[in-house]
Amino acid sequence: MASQEMEQLVRREYKQGFVTDIESDTAPPGLNEDVIRFISAKKEEPQWMLDWRLAAFEQWKTMAEPDWAHVDFPQVDFQAVSYYSAPKSSEDRPKSLDEVDPKLLETYEKLGIPLHERAALAGVAMDMVFDSVSVTTTFKEQLGEAGVIFCSISEAIREYPDLIKQYLGSVVPVADNFYTALNSAVFSDGSFVFVPKGVTCPMELSTYFRINAENTGQFERTLIICEDNAQVSYLEGCTAPMRDENQLHAAVVELVALENADIKYSTVQNWYPGDEEGKGGIYNFVTKRGECRGDNSKISWTQVETGSAVTWKYPSCVLKGKNSVGEFYSVAVTNNMQQADTGTKMIHIGEGSRSTIISKGISAGRSDQSYRGLVKILPGAKGARNFTQCDSLLIGDQCGAHTFPYQEIGNSTAQVEHEATTSKIGEDQLFYCRQRGISEEDAVNMIVNGFCKDVFKELPMEFAVEAEALLNVSLEGAVG
Amino acid sequence: MLEVKDLRVSVEDKEILKGLNLTINPGEVHAIMGPNGAGKSTLSAVIAGRDGYEVTGGSITFEGEDVLDMEIEDRARAGLLLGFQYPVEIPGVKNVYLLKAALNAKREHLGLPEIEAPEFMKLVREKLQFMKMDSSFLHRSVNEGFSGGEKKRNEILQMLILEPKLALLDEIDSGLDIDALKVVSEGVNSLRDAGRSIVMVTHYQRLLDYIVPDHIHVLSDGKIIKSGDKSLALELEKRGYDWVIEEAAQ
Numbered sequence: 105m106a107s108q109e110m111e112q113l114v115r116r117e118y119k120q121g122f123v124t125d126i127e128s129d130t131a132p133p134g135l136n137e138d139v140i141r142f143i144s145a146k147k148e149e150p151q152w153m154l155d156w157r158l159a160a161f162e163q164w165k166t167m168a169e170p171d172w173a174h175v176d177f178p179q180v181d182f183q184a185v186s187y188y189s190a191p192k193s194s195e196d197r198p199k200s201l202d203e204v205d206p207k208l209l210e211t212y213e214k215l216g217i218p219l220h221e222r223a224a225l226a227g228v229a230m231d232m233v234f235d236s237v238s239v240t241t242t243f244k245e246q247l248g249e250a251g252v253i254f255c256s257i258s259e260a261i262r263e264y265p266d267l268i269k270q271y272l273g274s275v276v277p278v279a280d281n282f283y284t285a286l287n288s289a290v291f292s293d294g295s296f297v298f299v300p301k302g303v304t305c306p307m308e309l310s311t312y313f314r315i316n317a318e319n320t321g322q323f324e325r326t327l328i329i330c331e332d333n334a335q336v337s338y339l340e341g342c343t344a345p346m347r348d349e350n351q352l353h354a355a356v357v358e359l360v361a362l363e364n365a366d367i368k369y370s371t372v373q374n375w376y377p378g379d380e381e382g383k384g385g386i387y388n389f390v391t392k393r394g395e396c397r398g399d400n401s402k403i404s405w406t407q408v409e410t411g412s413a414v415t416w417k418y419p420s421c422v423l424k425g426k427n428s429v430g431e432f433y434s435v436a437v438t439n440n441m442q443q444a445d446t447g448t449k450m451i452h453i454g455e456g457s458r459s460t461i462i463s464k465g466i467s468a469g470r471s472d473q474s475y476r477g478l479v480k481i482l483p484g485a486k487g488a489r490n491f492t493q494c495d496s497l498l499i500g501d502q503c504g505a506h507t508f509p510y511q512e513i514g515n516s517t518a519q520v521e522h523e524a525t526t527s528k529i530g531e532d533q534l535f536y537c538r539q540r541g542i543s544e545e546d547a548v549n550m551i552v553n554g555f556c557k558d559v560f561k562e563l564p565m566e567f568a569v570e571a572e573a574l575l576n577v578s579l580e581g582a583v584g
Numbered sequence: 585m586l587e588v589k590d591l592r593v594s595v596e597d598k599e600i601l602k603g604l605n606l607t608i609n610p611g612e613v614h615a616i617m618g619p620n621g622a623g624k625s626t627l628s629a630v631i632a633g634r635d636g637y638e639v640t641g642g643s644i645t646f647e648g649e650d651v652l653d654m655e656i657e658d659r660a661r662a663g664l665l666l667g668f669q670y671p672v673e674i675p676g677v678k679n680v681y682l683l684k685a686a687l688n689a690k691r692e693h694l695g696l697p698e699i700e701a702p703e704f705m706k707l708v709r710e711k712l713q714f715m716k717m718d719s720s721f722l723h724r725s726v727n728e729g730f731s732g733g734e735k736k737r738n739e740i741l742q743m744l745i746l747e748p749k750l751a752l753l754d755e756i757d758s759g760l761d762i763d764a765l766k767v768v769s770e771g772v773n774s775l776r777d778a779g780r781s782i783v784m785v786t787h788y789q790r791l792l793d794y795i796v797p798d799h800i801h802v803l804s805d806g807k808i809i810k811s812g813d814k815s816l817a818l819e820l821e822k823r824g825y826d827w828v829i830e831e832a833a834q
Contacts, residue, residue: 531635532672539632539668540686540742541660541693550685554676554725 131188137161140289143188147258150265160288163279170282173445174474174506177387177414185352187290187323243307250306253298257325260296267298271329275358275395275422283354283389291325291356299334308564310339324355330365332398337368339567354389363398363425370563372571375411380440385413392419396428404431405448406562408571410578413442418476420449423457430459433559437578438471438503447476452485452518463494464556467503468579474506483514496526497555499548499579549576585610585647585781586750592641593630600626602806603642608750611778615792615817616785618803619825624785625669627803628754632666633659646750661693663749667739667756673727679738680722683708683745690746711744714774716767732759740771751775753784757791769794789821802828
């Protein structure tokens with residue numbers, strides 16, 4: 105479609121305020137106001153949301169990509185990227201597992217993913233996946249009874265505009281960085297969670313249950329709000345390998361914890377890392393931040409990062425409330441040509457706020473990995489405490505591990521501890537295990553999982569088991 | 585059971601073993617002694633399959649099979665187990681987990697199913713008690729923060745559970761106080777069996793007071809230069825190694 109026609113189409117439909125039937129399901133490559141109008145119209149958004157996006161776009165145009173991370177990749181041509189493509193219709197998808205790439209199914213098998221989930225993950229048309237549909241329905245009823253809102257962000261924009269207006273961009277400002285401005289302009293979808301006062305969410309919320317809102321990975325936008333005395337545990341991603349035709353990913357996640365609220369956010373990220381030469385892998389530039397606004401509130405990030413060609417990600421906590429608690433538990437694995445610059449920021453504002461950082465980095469192949477962490481304690485954060493431990497494990501002698509800890513301590517009553525180790529997966533450890541009859545592959549898995557134990561124990565049980573299996577698959581062939 | 589013939593081994597182009605011969609029959613306990621740098625640890629490392637040693641000549645067979653052609657784990661599964669001089673620490677991996685994985689690897693090799701949890705725990709408790717080890721050992725990371733004595737006890741505990749055909753004990757007595765030495769020795773003695781052979785590499789006569797060998801060999805400059813029965817140890821204790829070396833040179 106010629107761009108002129110496209111423009112007309114978008115304009116015309118925008119005038120109508122909503123779109124029911126657009127011929128094209130994909131925006132042409134490039135980013136301009138029209139594309140943003142197109143996305144907003146596709147999502148049937150109100151005017152204020154479009155204005156918000158357009159303002160973000162204006163800001164983005166004045167910004168430059170960050171270049172301080174310890175990663176190296178060819179410049180992204182942002183005008184060559186397509187910023188919207190609708191979910192595939194049922195006809196375009198595989199009708200059953202028989203039509204799915206056997207290699208993908210083999211990996212599901214290794215990861216121990218239940219049969220009925222495999223179909224959904226492989227993109228088999230929804231009406232073929234009865235189990236998931238019924239699960240989702242029961243699940244929604246239970247949440248509704250508890251008063252928890254869990255829906256796509258697009259739905260929330262339409263149904264709960266006041267909450268969105270109040271909270272969206274309140275933790276991660278639009279112009280926080282180049283990628284947040286981009287995301288704010290073009291975000292396609294994501295999750296919205298609202299847990300009202302005094303409610304403990306009756307189940308762990310998983311993006312998996314939102315499978316009908318898939319293909320949102322590219323510019324995902326997630327917002328989770330926990331009111332006073334509320335609690336929620338949210339699981340993002342899954343261990344199954346996620347392939348995507350879109351190379352550029354820039355998600356934004358915002359968490360808000362009010363008084364005594366408790367948010368636990370667990371991620372398993374397994375985007376396509378590219379081939380052994382690193383070709384075709386995903387660029388994952390994510391901004392995740394949680395704000396402990398209320399006293400005694402708590403936000404805990406746990407992440408297992410195994411995918412993507414390039415990762416740039418620092419889930420952070422702003423500890424405003426008195427005695428608020430921030431936690432960051434991370435396992436990052438890089439193999440082959442993967443690069444990751446990841447870590448966290450703990451910003452202590454409230455008196456008596458505490459934070460814990462446990463980071464485990466595993467590098468194999470020719471990959472390169474950095475931990476980058478900031479602990480900032482403001483003058484008002486009397487008695488604040490932080491404990492940081494970051495350990496790196498190297499497999500082979502062609503990979504790299506780096507640590508960039510930053511500390512800014514603004515008062516003398518604060519206590520900050522930092523421990524760091526780098527070790528090579530010992531020939532000695534491997535020899536010892538093998539000399540007990542354990543195969544080399546099992547020995548590597550055993551040693552690596554032992555190394556990550558402190559983080560895995562923070563994951564919800566089921567996730568932890570999957571994460572271990574995932575680690576094993578990710579490091580297949582890393583030794584020997 | 586184990587037959588080492590004219591074994592020549594180099595490390596970084598330096599020849600360490602220079603035509604070593606050794607025959608171990610089932611049920612026998614052998615001690616290999618010798619001055620520092622004679623090649624004692626090299627011998628056990630090569631038998632177990634550690635990297636970094638180049639075999640330039642000779643052969644090692646275990647129950648008729650060419651050991652040098654086997655992967656490290658296959659040697660272990662076949663029943664050839666090394667007790668380490670310096671057992672390595674593996675953070676985050678529980679002792680009990682390593683034990684179970686090792687035992688199941690052996691059982692798989694023998695065509696047996698994985699051991700049932702209750703049966704395994706019963707076996708482990710029994711052996712722990714024998715080695716005078718607290719059950720908390722099981723839930724500590726492998727060798728992490730263990731004292732020298734605890735590490736060596738742990739090595740023997742693994743032997744008791746894995747029941748090798750040939751136990752190769754490298755300086756199992758180093759770093760042990762007298763109480764720990766007694767416990768470790770009792771463990772080793774309990775392994776003695778008509779079907780099982782034990783080879784101890786040691787510096788000290790002291791160990792041989794507790795574990796009495798059938799045969800003693802003196803290893804010097806890459807070769808076994810003298811073999812004898814247990815009385816040889818006493819003579820070495822009294823007179824040192826020089827006379828043996830001189831005798832061999834003549």
